[in-house]
Amino acid sequence: MIALLDLRSEHHTGVRLSRLLPRPSTDVASAEAAAHQLVEDVRSRGVEALLEQAERFDGVRPPAIRVPLADLDRALQTLAPDVRGALEEAIARVRQASAAQVPPERVTRIADGAEIVQRWQPVSRVGLYVPGGKAVYPSSVVMNVVPAQVAGVGSIAVASPAQRAFGGAVHPVILGAARLLGIEEVYAMGGAGAIGAFAHGVESLGLDPVDVITGPGNVFVAAAKRAVKGVVGIDSEAGPTEILILADDAADPRVIAADLISQAEHDELAAAVLVTDSDDLAARVITELERQVPATRHSERVRAALTGPQSAIVLVRDLDEGADVSNAYAPEHLEIQTVDPESLLARIDNAGVVFLGRSAPVSLGDYLAGSNHVLPTGGQSRFSSGLGTSTFLRPQQVVRYSADALAAVRDGIRALSDAEDLPAHGDAVDARFSE
Known part of the structure; x- marks a missing residue:
């Protein structure tokens, strides 16, 4: 139903971690x-x-x-x-x-x-x-x-x-x-x-x-x-939609499966990723996916998305490593479903929008949270933000200087303009003080 990626054998960082994580094949x-x-x-x-x-x-x-x-x-x-x-x-x-x-x-x-x-x-x-x-x-x-x-x-x-x-x-x-x-x-x-x-x-x-x-x-x-x-x-440059869920063994596998399916129904290329430190949760989510996917209206589309190279359950050693994985992935939507999601939030740098706890699913943000759902995908949340x-x-600066205030920096402008071999810059200031 969905691939299982185990990262626990060694510590992965930087470029290697980014390359290991599931991504859609679109370019x-x-x-x-x-x-x-x-x-x-x-x-x-x-x-x-x-x-x-x-x-x-x-x-x-x-x-x-x-x-x-x-x-x-x-x-x-x-x-x-x-x-x-x-x-x-x-x-x-x-x-x-x-x-x-x-x-x-x-x-x-x-x-x-x-x-x-x-x-x-x-x-x-x-x-x-x-x-x-x-x-x-x-x-x-x-x-x-x-x-x-x-x-x-x-x-x-x-x-x-x-x-x-x-x-x-x-x-x-x-x-x-x-x-x-x-x-x-x-x-x-x-x-x-x-x-x-x-x-x-x-x-x-x-x-x-x-x-x-x-x-x-x-x-x-x-x-x-x-x-x-x-x-x-x-x-x-928004691409196929993404969800990454960071969860521990206290999370509800039925709810997590439902959230993965909710993003997968957008498109066959949609990415659905669960990152967890719990083998038991991973197994129970797979069981829930096998139960829920056939019952959803767009089951064929969902199945294609979940079995594609862009979707996986990623096993990590602990939640700190899970946060590192999330930051490397830089998801469009990040859900944190852990015992204490607020404490983990401090470890998160890259995400289009973050949903904290069981009562804040991505579906809420899609419609009625008040947040915007037009968000960066494909790792672009590392350097860009959602629509707002x-x-x-456009930030614009307006400069107001009195004659006295200009006079106070006149010598400095002359020194710098001459140092840059742009003497007319200093002349333009001097012209304001000549008879």
């Missing part, structure tokens, strides 16, 4: 050439390229790439009441947590009459991608849009693939979620082409280029983000 670099071609095709041919790519990859030609406002309004009106209520609750919670991420403006007084203001400016326009594929993700609309709104972004566009089941339209639940958030600009386009359209704009659609592109997607979306990075900002208001904000 963004392998899709770069194809994604670049798709992006350039949209850049040069616009709408026609988008329509052809929809037929090729989504199996349908959308009746209109830009979704009419009437369709958005209709989708909102037809949202199931329980779904709308859950979305409204998710919006409120994510908005509250996102607001806490916005840094206050700060003024640092260097000397009398000399101060630096640190302020955070939102980008002007963003393109938010909501994937299609094997599932429907209205929750990803919330996770993309809310932090952008809280950051103060003035112009927001959303893209999601055309759906063959809906005659080439965007899934109505996606549209309803977008309209619930006040979004009016939505496009039926997916994959690398959508990323290219956001980055370069499509004039005939009235689609202006954006400053930042965010949102998860498949390997071609990740490769397209890599291709346009530098033209626009991106959040991360900071994704849409």
